[in-house]
Amino acid sequence: MKIKVINPNTTLSMTAKIGEAARAVAAVGTEIVAVSPQMGPVSIEGFYDDAFAAIGVIDEVRKGEAEGFDGYVIACFGDPGLHAARELAKGPVVGIAEAAMHAASLIGTGFSVVSTLDRSRAHLEHLVHAYGMTHRCRSIRTTDMAVLDLEEEGSNARAVVVEECRKAIEEDKADCVLLGCGGMSDLMAHVSREIGAPAIDGVSAGVKLVEGLVALGLGTAKRGGYARPLPKTYTGNFAGYGPTA
Amino acid sequence: MKIKVINPNTTLSMTAKIGEAARAVAAVGTEIVAVSPQMGPVSIEGFYDDAFAAIGVIDEVRKGEAEGFDGYVIACFGDPGLHAARELAKGPVVGIAEAAMHAASLIGTGFSVVSTLDRSRAHLEHLVHAYGMTHRCRSIRTTDMAVLDLEEEGSNARAVVVEECRKAIEEDKADCVLLGCGGMSDLMAHVSREIGAPAIDGVSAGVKLVEGLVALGLGTAKRGGYARPLPKTYTGNFAGYGPTA
Amino acid sequence: MKIKVINPNTTLSMTAKIGEAARAVAAVGTEIVAVSPQMGPVSIEGFYDDAFAAIGVIDEVRKGEAEGFDGYVIACFGDPGLHAARELAKGPVVGIAEAAMHAASLIGTGFSVVSTLDRSRAHLEHLVHAYGMTHRCRSIRTTDMAVLDLEEEGSNARAVVVEECRKAIEEDKADCVLLGCGGMSDLMAHVSREIGAPAIDGVSAGVKLVEGLVALGLGTAKRGGYARPLPKTYTGNFAGYGPTA
Amino acid sequence: MKIKVINPNTTLSMTAKIGEAARAVAAVGTEIVAVSPQMGPVSIEGFYDDAFAAIGVIDEVRKGEAEGFDGYVIACFGDPGLHAARELAKGPVVGIAEAAMHAASLIGTGFSVVSTLDRSRAHLEHLVHAYGMTHRCRSIRTTDMAVLDLEEEGSNARAVVVEECRKAIEEDKADCVLLGCGGMSDLMAHVSREIGAPAIDGVSAGVKLVEGLVALGLGTAKRGGYARPLPKTYTGNFAGYGPTA
Amino acid sequence: MKIKVINPNTTLSMTAKIGEAARAVAAVGTEIVAVSPQMGPVSIEGFYDDAFAAIGVIDEVRKGEAEGFDGYVIACFGDPGLHAARELAKGPVVGIAEAAMHAASLIGTGFSVVSTLDRSRAHLEHLVHAYGMTHRCRSIRTTDMAVLDLEEEGSNARAVVVEECRKAIEEDKADCVLLGCGGMSDLMAHVSREIGAPAIDGVSAGVKLVEGLVALGLGTAKRGGYARPLPKTYTGNFAGYGPTA
Amino acid sequence: MKIKVINPNTTLSMTAKIGEAARAVAAVGTEIVAVSPQMGPVSIEGFYDDAFAAIGVIDEVRKGEAEGFDGYVIACFGDPGLHAARELAKGPVVGIAEAAMHAASLIGTGFSVVSTLDRSRAHLEHLVHAYGMTHRCRSIRTTDMAVLDLEEEGSNARAVVVEECRKAIEEDKADCVLLGCGGMSDLMAHVSREIGAPAIDGVSAGVKLVEGLVALGLGTAKRGGYARPLPKTYTGNFAGYGPTA
Structure with missing residues (x-):
């Protein structure tokens, strides 16, 4: 299986x-190909970044269908381009916000989200509601x-995340x-251990x-609602993205 | 005022x-500039089309801020790019689905939506819920x-729309x-008259x-959640869209 | 237009x-007539006051229809008599609580209400839910x-309102x-400036x-649900209010 | 006990x-006093009638407090004046719509309402939601x-009600x-028997x-939210209704 | 009447x-029989205890039907076995959590629950939602x-409950x-007096x-959904519980 | 892994x-042990059956913890005993109703449930809501x-299920x-093929x-809410089920 x-x-x-x-979690026999789009923002912190990132996601799914992928994970906690990607894909497409929320529903009675900048709060609330x-x-x-603070060597990001997670529990x-x-995504084991949850x-x-x-x-x-996009003309910079039959 | x-x-x-x-409805003193994006789909019938259209909308709002517009209307009933556009705009940005729903809330006790292809149903449900x-x-x-059937001269589109509206009422x-x-958008007066509502x-x-x-x-x-996009680098085809301070 | x-x-x-x-906000060509009912409470602070105020509102809409008004604003943040007034009016009737909430929905991601006495909290919650x-x-x-503290010259009402609004944001x-x-209603510009929102x-x-x-x-x-009231007999002090055909 | x-x-x-x-259902020792207000509509079929009826209800509760009543039932399925009446009453006040819905919640898994004119639908929906x-x-x-058709001797009202109730079940x-x-209120036993539910x-x-x-x-x-109304001046025809300390 | x-x-x-x-609250003519099941937990503090207690409740309702009871109260604030008991009973069955919530709905605008161990929070949230x-x-x-702390003579349970109730109000x-x-259940009058609500x-x-x-x-x-259980075979320790026609 | x-x-x-x-779907390396409880109903068709089945489920999870299972599936579409089982289990416990609903959420925009007897409708609605x-x-x-009709050789069960599924889609x-x-559970491939969804x-x-x-x-x-059951005494037929430290 190729994801x-x-x-x-x-x-x-x-x-x-x-x-x-x-x-680290993939089954034997699952091939993971991790990619970034060829275009778009260096980080996603708000609705504007999300809209451009969506196109990058879609483009990767479009190519992925030709490359024979069986499914897709959209690895940003705003799930950019999720519904559009599903129109393209024969296999499943899962966003990491929904993945985490569904998993939490199966093992706990109530979850908290610990995120980065407060400006993303509204977007997260939209997802929780949706x-x-x-x-x-x-x-x-x-x-x-x-x-991108999370990418800095030697930052106190880990400690900050652990601290907020602890407050969420307590x-x-x-x-x-x-x-x-x-x-x-590298903090799962560490945080679990630290907070005991x-x-x-x-x-x-x-x-x-x-x-x-x-x-x-x-x-x-x-x-x-996830039927394949209808064939039609796209113009300008997006001319190459018009769906075909 | 320029919209x-x-x-x-x-x-x-x-x-x-x-x-x-x-x-036709603008106040004296309101200048309406109606535009299409330079790129994107010829019609929007699903989440895929919507994602590309969002970029076009954002681009027009980006330019609009430089051109001195006071506000924006996003004239597709899926409200593509609405939240992202709001991050860019100092003035208000309103989508036509939300505009219609809010107006309906002020004059009636319950509304129906009459739309085009059934594949848009899920998207409309998402908006109603959100x-x-x-x-x-x-x-x-x-x-x-x-x-695009609505653009065909001599089509029976009007009659079909009236008929569904009548069923919604009855x-x-x-x-x-x-x-x-x-x-x-050219059918408002005609349909109102025909259905008596x-x-x-x-x-x-x-x-x-x-x-x-x-x-x-x-x-x-x-x-x-609608704070201005943070300055950051965008790459590839979107290099020109990276927000600046 | 007469409102x-x-x-x-x-x-x-x-x-x-x-x-x-x-x-101050009406368009050129809009005539605003601001009235109080001929009867009812000097202020509205609870459900009881609201019920009597509703009759006053209805009475003004009833007269307004004869006077040729095109629409109505109910200027109390409990929206008294809103649904009844709509049965009478050919034009639109809007309450200021719903007006403010709908406007907030179009420009922000989440609002707070800053009101007067805490006894109105339940009524406001009912409206938010409804x-x-x-x-x-x-x-x-x-x-x-x-x-009525808001009507006192030299009160610290402004400062108190600003302070609560600031807490709502922060x-x-x-x-x-x-x-x-x-x-x-005279505090809009002042509060906006003070709180930067x-x-x-x-x-x-x-x-x-x-x-x-x-x-x-x-x-x-x-x-x-907003069809004209059915003609029927009203008795006692309300004898004059029975709807006619 | 006096109700x-x-x-x-x-x-x-x-x-x-x-x-x-x-x-017919009151306990031994419960005195039932059934009254109509001294003023108001002969029947309640919409929001307008409801607003006037609310004043009548309030007036009866106001007098009832002086007369030593222990509690009140508001016997119209729109629950007019319910919240206002509660501000006045020391004892409980229950509307018949809420009474029926709460009772239904205790004996069944889902209820239908069978009412009179369709114009009341929106009001009923508001109550169900609230x-x-x-x-x-x-x-x-x-x-x-x-x-008032229900008051006509020899009408087919009973049969019509039974028929709709049957459809609700089936x-x-x-x-x-x-x-x-x-x-x-006289049809409870008859309808139950006819529909077997x-x-x-x-x-x-x-x-x-x-x-x-x-x-x-x-x-x-x-x-x-149900604290006693604050003492204040009422004017005009409602001068006598201003709450006192 | 026997309850x-x-x-x-x-x-x-x-x-x-x-x-x-x-x-203490039953009407003259109501016979109250208070029982515990013949089997099950000494206290109910979580979903596991609740599941076993449900069987005890069901068993008592099963016997109760033969004994001629007119109705049942399930006296644990998790309402164990409520829906199953309703399938058995011809008369009404009411759980004390739902009883308290429905009563609160009729006399106040918003309630708080004051319970025992925090581990029951999720169960209570489920009930509030349901x-x-x-x-x-x-x-x-x-x-x-x-x-069982509530059963200890000389404990400070009363004071603790009063204190939390006071915080809920304030x-x-x-x-x-x-x-x-x-x-x-022995604290109702005491707590009401202490908190003035x-x-x-x-x-x-x-x-x-x-x-x-x-x-x-x-x-x-x-x-x-509350139709009598269908006749069928039960096996093992539950062989005696198989419903019969 | 043992499930x-x-x-x-x-x-x-x-x-x-x-x-x-x-x-048929388990991964290489997953050992599936399928069991029925030692006690309980031959089929589950309502809340009463569900309550007894819950004990059987709990008992199997209790034994499963001693036997070293890593996780559990509760294979009845009412998810009996789910929350209680989670208190016992260190690993995950998933009910098949929630499993199906969460899976559906990841691949479609809206699902229907096709079940057996109509008496289960209320239970299913409870789960959907919860x-x-x-x-x-x-x-x-x-x-x-x-x-049990589904177990009958030569019944038309397959055809009936396919037909209802088709109606759900259409x-x-x-x-x-x-x-x-x-x-x-043996119909998944067949039904998918027949209905094209x-x-x-x-x-x-x-x-x-x-x-x-x-x-x-x-x-x-x-x-x-899923903390281990507190150690306590259970009596009667359930004496052996009292949680220990």
Whole structure:
């Protein structure tokens, strides 16, 4: 089985980290290919970045279909381009925010999200609401770190994340915590150990969900809202992206 | 006051129609500039088209800020790029789906949406849920027409739309109807008359909402989720889109 | 266009203030008539006051229809008599709580309400729930001021309101604030400036929404729950209010 | 124990019927006084009628407090004046719509409401939503009968109500049915028998709920939203209604 | 009328206390029989205890039907076995959590629950959500007391409960408080007095609700989800529990 | 990895079928042990059966912990005993209703459930609501077949299931369908093929979800509502089930 793990931003150190996290949990026989789009933002911190990152994600899924991938993980905690990518893909496409939330639903009674900048709070709230997780979400906590701070050697990012996760458990009554950024995908074991409660990395969770769906023979449903894009003309810089029959 | 009405697709006959609808309701002193993006799909019928159209919308808002526009209407009933556009704009940005739903909330007890292809149903449901309109939405009806069918001279599009609107009123107990496509913006008066109940065109509604917000001195809130995009590097085809300070 | 702005209480200094706020934002060509009912409470602080104020509002709409008004604003943040008034009116009727909430939905990701006495909290919660705004409402804050304290010359009302609005932004993560009383309609610009974020006065917002709906040719829907009251006999003190055909 | 059962309309034949229904279920030792207000509509069919009826209800509760009543039932299926009445009353106040819905929640998995004119649908939907009953309400069915049709000797009202109740059970999968009008309070046993499933009359249910609350020593909570109305001046025709300390 | 009040745990001192609370509010002519199951946990503090207690409850309802009981109260604040018991019973079955929540809905604008160990929080949240009470629940507060601490002579349980109830009123803006454990059924009057606001014991409330429903002739609906269990074979230790025709 | 798949009823032909379905999708290296409890109902068709089945499930999880299982699937579409089982288990426990719903959320925009007897409708609605899936559930369809009809050689069960699934797709606009009974676990491929859309068997989905969680090192969260049962005395027939330290 071949799974493409798409880091929607273009910071390759993060892509490498995400690829490692994905390979660490992948089953024997699963080939993980971790990529960044050829274009787009170096980090995703808001709706604007998200919109451009979505195109990069879509482009990777488009190519992935030709390359024979069985499924996709979108490795940014805003799930950019998720629904559009599903229109393209025969196999499953899973975003890491939804992966983490669904996993949390199966092992705990209430989760908190620990993310980076507070400006992403609204986007996270939109996802919690859209995914039907309002009654399971104890809190969204932010750390005042930029996404790329997580890439800095020697930063105190780990300690900051652990501290917020601990508060989520102790003050907000969460019993598990979601690591709210693809750049935290190397922290799952460390944080879990430190806080004595499950910390869920969506990249890892996403890989296992996609593996599972593919093994079940379940691809994206093609009779309704995720039907293949209709063939039509695209113009300008996007001329090459017009769907064909 | 200058309002940019952005038809997110690249079909100029529709842009012209939308511009006319906008100008027909604009206040004296409001300048309406109706545009299509320089790139993107000729029509928007699903999440894939929507993702590309979002970039076109964002691009028009980016340019619009330099051109001195006071506010924006996104004239596709999926509200593509809405949240991202708000990060860019100092003034208000309103999508025609939300415009129509908010207007309907002020004049009726329950609305139906009459749209084009059934493949858009899921997207419309997402918007209804996200906007908190679930308890006001009586039904979503589709017509099995493609968006561009509405541009065909001599098609029976009008009759089909009227017929579904009538069913929404009679069978689904709606007391007003939303015209669920920018390409229906010329049908508001006709449909209202035929069905004896308000039919709401989101383009027209969006123009009046933006005019109102601008007159109130209300722009997009800049302290939270709609703060300006952070300056950062964008690469590849999107290199020119990286936000600057 | 003629808009009747109804201050549902009988305190004429507040009516004058509300009228000024309305006129300050009204379009050229819009005539604002600000009135108080001939009967009812001097201020509205709870469900009991609200019930009596509703009759006053209805009476003013009833007369307004004869006087040729095109639309109405109900200028109390509990929206008294809103649904009943809509049965009477051919044109639109907008309450200032809903006006402020809808406006906030178009410019921010989450709002707080800053109101007067804490006893109104339950009523405000009912409205937030009824209007589908639960997921957008960050908090309801009260100030321990009576409504009429806002009319006292030399009171510290302004400072108190500003302080709570600031807390809403900083502690509750709202990105815009609703002024939760018609008597705060003179504070919009001042509060916005002080807190560096949009403060929304429902009177001003209501005027622009009504103007917009009228310009669109949209009146209250008459096929469902807002159909004209059925002709019937009313008795006793209300004998004169029985609807006629 | 003395319970005042207030028929919010002024049709005395209905008041008598409601009184009979109340007395038929009242405990030994409970005195039922069934009244109509001195003023207001002969029937309540919409928001406008409801607003005037609310004042009548309030007036009866105001007098009731002086007369030593222990609790109140508001015997119209729109629960007019409910929250305002609670501010006045030391004891409990229960509306028949909420009474019926709460009773249904305790005996079935999903209810339907069978009411009179379709114009009341929106009002009923508001109540279902406000009371948190959305997930229990299978349908709202209307009969195209006016409220006063139920008072006509020899009408086919009974048969019509039974027929809609039967459809609610068979087509809408309800397992119990709410009689959606105070004027149906004599039909509870008949309908239950005919449809082979519980039919709930809110008048009867309301009496038992009030009796129960009074027996528990539970009156209306007075520390929050139902605190006594603040003393203040009322003017005009309502001068006599200003709350006193 | 005979009502069986089932303490789902096997601690007889608690059963006695619950029986006393029930008898203290029962109407003349109501016979209260308070029982514990013949098997099961000494206290219920989590989902595991709840599952076993459910069987005990069911067994008591099964016997109760043969013994001629008219209705049942399940006297544990997790409502164990509620839906299953309803399949067995011809009359009504009410759990004390739902009884307290429904009663609170009729007298206040928002309630808090004060319970025992924090591990029950998730279960209580499930019930609040399932019963449609999310928008009425101000907070769930726990006391770090085990259920059986409430049975200790000379413990400070009363003081602890009062203190949390007070905080619920003052900090969380509740206007009434639910005593979140059957073992608190002797505290209703004391707590109410101390906090100056209604404290609701579900046992007492449950008795009055069952009495009321029985008096109305309302038993459990038998056409849908609460139809009698289908006759079938049960094996092993449960062989005796297989439903018969 | 060892996964225990618990068929909560005692019909061994169904257990065998469920075991086969589980093994068919299990990864190399996953050992599937399919069991039925030693006690309980031969089929689960309502809340009463569900309560007894829960004990059987719990008992199998209790033994499973001693036997060294890594995770559990509860193979009845009512998820009996799910929360209680989670208190016992260190590893993950997944019910097939939740498994199917979560899987559906990842591949489609809206699902329908096709189940057996209509009496289970209320239970299914409870689960949909509890799991936050209300806005994704297009319909619940039932087939008027008893669970054990699915075990009959030569019955038309397959055809009936296919027919209802087809209606769900065509009439209710679902884009995927959940097979709403463990006894349908052999129909996944057949139904998918017939209806041209994904049919999801919860047994298969549950196995892959548990495998995934175990591979991620994610067990049930133990700091909150799923903490181990507190040590305490159980009496009577359940004496052996009292939790120990």
